Structures are given as C-alpha cells and as structure tokens.
Amino acid sequence: GAGVSQSPRYKVAKRGQDVALRCDPISGHVSLFWYQQALGQGPEFLTYFQNEAQLDKSGLPSDRFFAERPEGSVSTLKIQRTQQEDSAVYLCASSWMNTDTQYFGPGTRLTVL
C-alpha cells in the first residue's frame, strides 16, 4: 500500500505569506504527528492528532501555526504570515498508536525569503 505522502514537496514563500502543507497518512492510522526539522537537527515535535482530535499542540511555536485533521485522515498544517525562521523541513508521520512505529512522509521543504 501507499506510504505517507506530503505536498507540496517544496514551497518558497515571501515573508508575510500564508502557506498550507498537506499530509496524507497511511490509511487506517489513528495517530498523526507533525514535526519541524531544521538543517542538521532532529525532528522537533509540533502537534499530535488521534483521529480528528488534536490532543497535543504544545510544540507549535506560535499562534501563527495551526493544524487540523477534520475527518481523521488528511491533515493540513497552516502557517500564517511566514517568517524567515519558519524555513525548515516539515515532516508528517502516522502510526497505529502514539507509542508505535511512526511512518514518515518525505517532508515539505519550506523556504521563506
């Protein structure tokens, strides 16, 4: 079956623009995670969904970041008024439960100019 997919793979935004990043998890996976990975660093937790419920958003760096998973499958991470420090790779991962193997998508590389 298909793995986790993300789109777009690359996004260039001008400072101040809004962006939306999409994640298609593995079908049937209950848990969905978003991470931010800066160059040369480990993935940093942003938020966690169990089905459609956002159970942890403690990693979102500011109120400019918003995530949703309205039907418990596809998820969207939205960043409003992008800033240069938002430049990173945004990874999505899904799993059966939160303490289980996470399957990562290829990531979206966001560059804010």
Next chain:
Amino acid sequence: GENVEQHPSTLSVQEGDSAVIKCTYSDSASNYFPWYKQELGKRPQLIIDIRSNVGEKKDQRIAVTLNKTAKHFSLHITETQPEDSAVYFCAASYTGGFKTIFGAGTRLFVKA
C-alpha cells in the same frame, strides 16, 4: 521539560568495526524508545525500537540496550558497512502522552 540528549554528534568508523550511539532521556515516564535512520534527503525510517519492559533487543547487526534506572539507551551496530552511513536519531515517548522527543542525531560515516 522533556529532553533527549544524544552522543556523539559525529562518528566515523572503519568498515567492519562496531558503532555505538548513546542517548539519555529526562522524563521517567518514557516507555517507548525508537531509533530512526535518515539518509541524506530522505525521510526517517525506523530501524529498531525497545519498550521499557525489556533491557535489550537485537535484530541481525543492530541491537539496542535500555537502562531505565540511569535513563539511558544505546544503539549498537556491528560489522558496519558503507551503506550504514546516515544520520541516526533516538527518540522517547510514553503511553498516555502524545509527544515524541527526538535526539539531535548522530552522523555516522563508515569508511570502506
């Protein structure tokens, strides 16, 4: 807050030698410890994981050990091969919590 420290940040070994990467975690509630391998430009992929009810797990050339008292766990790769060259990340999480905390990564170079 929760933290996972990983050492070393870079490791260079000769083909055939062993490699050891160590991590310590701060949250004593952590009970699930996965290791991920990330090749350049690729997505992280799980290579092995361990839960807190066991002290060691092995899969061919890869093994992980866990010391709950000291709150540290280690990845051991034996008979390293050039294709083992990648960045390795440890992580920690716990049942009932939702956050997975990753280490900063170890860049492993295996010289042929």
